[in-house]
Amino acid sequence: MRVISRRTDAGIQVFDESLEPLRVFPLPEFAGSWSISSGRDSLVYATCDEVVRLGPDGGEQWRFEFDPPGPGGETNMSDATFSADDSLVWVYAPSLLSGRAETDEWIVLDAATGEPRSRLPIATAGQGGQQFPLGDGRMMLDVGEGQDGSRIFLASPGDNVHDYGWDDRVLIDVAPGRRQFMTVDHQGQEDMILHAFPGGETLFRLAVADFGEDPEIGVVEWTGGYLDDETAVVVVYGEEEDTGGPWWRHYRVDTRSGKVLGDLGIVTIDETDLEPLGDRTYLITDTDGTLRRM
Known part of the structure; x- marks a missing residue:
């Protein structure tokens, strides 16, 4: 079953399967996305500038910083999500519109250290993204490009990205x-x-x-x-x-x-x-x- 959490004034509240509160992780107001590990004892969050992992006590375990944005770059939010087995953190980075790179990136980090395992370029000009971890280690990604549509991708760690080729479909869920x-x-x-x-x-x-x-x-x-x-x-x-x-x-x-x-x-x-x-x-x-x- 998916880990249940929600944003509150105090931070991210995490529940067990019976909806009993387990803990609250602190979260900056400017954080755009978060993901809870399957053990419910860690959180990663993403902003437009960085990805941070917090441990069970809410303390910072590591921080991965993006390159500074280019001149006139937009401050679009990244997305960080644990893999199904908690070994990796997948990061969608809207690097093109931020002026950081010539393409957006799908970055795979070691969940224990925050060190990059791979950086996969994707041909989008995204304003945000949502990721869907799969039980076999792969990840699906939906990238929103505003009025230009929505793009869907699938990848394994370190593999080439599969682009479904659509610009008019929004990924809702995976069975x-x-x-x-x-x-x-x-x-x-x-x-x-x-x-x-x-x-x-x-x-x-x-x-x-x-x-x-x-x-x-x-x-x-x-x-x-x-x-x-x-x-x-x-x-x-x-x-x-x-x-x-x-x-x-x-x-x-x-x-x-x-x-x-x-x-x-x-x-x-x-x-x-x-x-x-x-x-x-x-x-x-x-x-x-x-x-x-x-």
């Missing part, structure tokens, strides 16, 4: 058993696709109308994911024509047939709150801020 992955249309949010892993071939495509919703007022949100290998959750969002008020619904999809199984029937505080954990359970947040595992 727990790594048989497939899920994307949503970037620009118009018109559909979701379940792809074969690792090749990316389309298995099933579902548009807004396939969920019984009006495509004139509804979109597929950039959220959701896999409840387990057999069931995905897709969120359709829209606004009421009369009042302009938002609505959203969580639809279950059979990943083996592409059939829509119906509304999950859960109420959440917003359209992005529900987080599938991959073991047939999911997290939601009560109105008082309490986490619930369902």
Whole structure:
């Protein structure tokens, strides 16, 4: 199961599987991303300038600093994520727009020391990225390029990067058993696709109308994911024509047939709150801020 954590005023709060609080790691306000080790005893965070690992007591264990930005470079946030076995820290660095390099970089660090193992160039002009660790040691990456779209990549440590060649798909989640992955249309949010892993071939495509919703007022949100290998959750969002008020619904999809199984029937505080954990359970947040595992 995925490690459960959330950002609070005190820092990053980490929970066990029963949602009992374990510890709180300090985190600077300017940190853009964080990742918790599978043992729940370490945290790495990334800013636009560096990656830092903290130990169980919250003390710094190592720091990896990027080169200074070039003249006029943008201060876009990097992303740092532990590999599934905690041996590596993968870092997406938006180096092109920051003026640090001629391409963005995917950097692999030794998790124990922070020393670089490899630096993989990727041909993007990213403003940010999100990484998805896989149980076999590989990592998937989604790079957001703003109005220019979203790019998806796959790599093993030290290997060449596989570019799926799309600029119009946002990576939402990877199935727990790594048989497939899920994307949503970037620009118009018109559909979701379940792809074969690792090749990316389309298995099933579902548009807004396939969920019984009006495509004139509804979109597929950039959220959701896999409840387990057999069931995905897709969120359709829209606004009421009369009042302009938002609505959203969580639809279950059979990943083996592409059939829509119906509304999950859960109420959440917003359209992005529900987080599938991959073991047939999911997290939601009560109105008082309490986490619930369902």
